[in-house]
Amino acid sequence: MATTSMPNTQTHKAFPTKLLIGGRWVESLSGKRFQTINPATEDVIAEVAEGDVADIDLAVKAARKAFETCPWRTMDARDRGRLIYRLADLIESHSDELAELETLDNGKPIGESRKADLPLVIDCFRYYAGWADKLTGQTLPIRGDHFCYTVREPMGVAGQIIPWNFPMLMVA
16 A cells, blocks of 8 residues: 655745745735645645736846845855855755645645755755856957957846746746
8 A cells, every 4th residue: 555645734834925025025016815726635725925017027126126236246156156055055954844835836746846846956056056166258269369258147137937847946
């Protein structure tokens, strides 16, 4: 007889359900909320803030401001790598509760979240953390008495529409 363990359905109670914009948890400008449903049981996991175009505009402006004024863009690449490693460590230290949330949100077996999703997320962050101080520019041969080179540096704000099946890995 095969058995499967079930996720702790109370895990999500401790997590914010607002939008994270500019380093603060805020309600959507419209005040709308929507239910997020566990597809395996059709139980309501939580009601979360429903962002729309106006909220996205605020988030992009806040991200742009952070990019232009916070130290990330200009900090030493080794320090960026150290911070990404720290994020991987934090995810690893909370991997059980994050796996439970991943399972509740998308209906996959908890074993898959614990043994595939979270380890892949952690590995992904550690992989890119290791590259932070190893990506260098190049000099390029061009015609004439010129010096041509590339510089790899953070470029700015990016957005992504996250699919339902591996949301944390897509963020990573």
